[in-house]
Amino acid sequence: MIKVRKLVKRFGLKTVLRGMDFSVDDGEFVALIGPNGAGKTTFLRILASLARPSMGAVNVAGFQLPKDAADVRRRLGVVSHQPLLYVDLTATENLKFYGRMYNLPDVDTRINEVLEMVGLASRRDDLVRTYSRGMQQRLAIGRAVLHDPSVMLFDEPYTGLDQDASTMLDEVLRTVAARGRTVVMTSHDLARTEDLATRFDVLSRGKIAASATHEDFGSGNLLSFYKGVLEEGKKQ
């Protein structure tokens, strides 16, 4: 579903991604973990067609980036630490706006479905500025799945959420956003990440330094696996 070969991204003289190879199979949930500045967000922005690769090949859902960007975007849902919502519009108005941007047929029915799924149907006509951070993030998930994308990108979705809101978001991510879809997620919350993902790739110094599944490191051992990979990287 996602294939990346020898991806390089430079900002001026600074090279963020250094010949990165990465792939995700259909229906897989891959967590991309790594220290700050490793290039996780930059990489997700390239997958989302928000940034142009300097070199290398990026293929998402059978389409080449940046050439077929519009086709990729049609199949992509993005949830980031920012909700990407307009606070002076209601939840319904926000979703209606995005529905029109994606040219969805019968958008009102789909909005009803999505609001039910994320548990915000009763607050549908309230301004987003009156929502708590957790509710905004749930609505952000609703916005991201509105057009029923096959690939989801989560960029630090737990940032700024308290424990209760994070637990609620966990449930919505699992049942609404991730079910039946291919997912790439970046997060610093390793405990939640371990619970959600099926594969874990460590991004360090612009490259995938290691890749493992639950079977490789055993349940509850993601943190020690992650630390081990970073220690190994420092020695080299």
Next chain:
Amino acid sequence: MKKKNSYLRAIGAVAWKDLAAELRSRELLSAMLVFSLLVILIFNFALELDIKTRDAVTSGVLWVTFVFAGTLGLNRSMAIEKDRGCLDGLLLAPVDRSAIYFGKAISNLAFMLIVEIIILPAYSVLYNTNLFQPGLLLVILLGSIGYAAVGTLLSAMSVQTRTRDVMLPILLFPVIVPVLITAVKASGGYLQNLPFDQILPWLNLLVVYDVIFIAISFMVFDYVVEE
């Protein structure tokens, strides 16, 4: 046909979203209006005007007011998109990005026109002059179109910088000079009751600048917003 429809639908959606949010918050329009009223009030007290001088300076005062108020509006309009990541939300939509540009340009133009509709009668009363001439209104419309066309593009560029509030006027004013000069000259022509054949060249220039600026913005917007 379907593609054309989705393109027009996206333009309409962006413009509708901006207008709906602004009608609710009134943050942008109130700032533009208060600023514009203050400017014309200050000019009214600062300039002791006889009838002849008044006709000569009115176009300059009007356009200074519109341009500075417009800059406030442009900055705020794009800052709203940037601050909560909404610009990314727009850019993730599977439409040609020029649709986003046209949607934003239409809403920015609408905000300018709303301010102008309110300022013109206020100016007419304060300066005891008639600004409601069809020719002058056409010039104001054409000038505002040119201003919104370039301003929307450059505000999308400046909003990516840390010093966006300062950066927009620095980028915008040198580029907008041709539109401003032609708009001031054409407006002055109507206010001083010059013959139409003396105003026509300025009007033609204004239309040409509008077309050029819209075409350039249409072509480069995609590169301006992409990292």
